[in-house]
Amino acid sequence: MDKLAFGFWGVYFGTAALMLAGSALAFTRSLHRISLNAGLSATVSSFFVVAFLGGLPIDDESRLARVLAHIAMLVSGFLAYLLLSILGLLDSRKTRLQTRLALTVLVLGVMAAGWLLPPVLSLVLGLGFAGTLGAVALVVSLRSVYRGDRLAWTAVLGVFFMLVAMLGLGWIALGRGQEPWPVHAVSALAGTAYLVTMAAALWTRYSYLIELHQVMAMGPSYDPVTRMRSHTETGQMVGDIFRRRREGPAGPDAARAANADKGGGARAAVNARPAPHRSGPQVGVMVVSIGNLYALERLHGMAAVNHALFVCAGRLRRAVPAYVEMGRFSGDGFVLLLRDCNDSGQLIRLAHQVEARLSKSVVLNTSLDAARRESEQTRWQAEIGVGVLLVSDPAARASSVLAACKAMSRTAMSYPSRVAWLDQASGEAVELPVLQAA
16 A cells, blocks of 8 residues: 555544544543444444455455455445434434334345355445445435435535545455555545544534533523523613614704703704604514423423423524524513514514424423433424514503513414414404415
């Protein structure tokens, strides 16, 4: 092997060692599943590389070809299972068992078929099987991208680099000693990129579980339970918005009045006129209430409630545009404000989007014990009510507006659309059905 090839593969094995060290750190934090996935991914991938680079103590070329064929099939099956786990497609125990059984039967079947072929063709079959599983994994990852999974693009890159590395290692194994050094370079860099992308995906899941454990343990007093403004900060934000609307910008007439006070002359005081009444821009206010948190607490404890709030807040952040102000409101809701909202249709559409996103079911953890967390879960769907109000009166008080929106959000839980609006004519809350596209 060329010295340059040794250098590239040294980078790969150094990255694998760092990944193993990270998995050990995760294990000390009691995140056994994440650390096991990271450690096995680095170990299995490194074993695959060592075997295809000729590191196995087997002199017989025919026997080595069959062993490499089996390694390609087993490793590709394991990495496919790991990818599905990272994408969250194996959360159900039944799905995990079915996937394990299907992959086991498939791998064993292909291994049995390989024994019917000569050793070299068996190796080609193993590499073809690995490439096929990689292509299937790539399609699954792209589907997850379409569904909006935040880890899906990382998975797509990881599978692509894995396929490139497997292709290069297959070339090295089939043309032992005759491959040019750039093949080693491309394969090593692709393998390193695969480890980096998988480590990034596992780190995302790892950091999420750390934060989730803190949230479930400490509850609403811990800010990351929603990663939003605290109750106090939300009150200050709402109060500032409404106070600025009441004060309004100082116009030319107000400036002349100020000059009159400074001059103190009778003529200036006569010329100074009171500033006209200014309504200012309208403020869109939306209160989102979750009606079944109390029942969830009674059935499964406060940890499940904290998990539910954590999930709902995350979905809410992804559902609203960046210019919308958000914060916690009471113990079971959120408040959203649009500073310059002169389009009621925009506010109504946003309300329906929020309701649709937060009403999706989710699997909640009910135990703080990491060892029992996967076995003690419950599927839960939030009962959402959204109260919407467009405030145009500059003298409106924040407390009364929020109280009205909160009451409407409670009333909205009895409506099919789950969204309520204050009818100015009757002064009562009315349902806002989903707007039909023109």
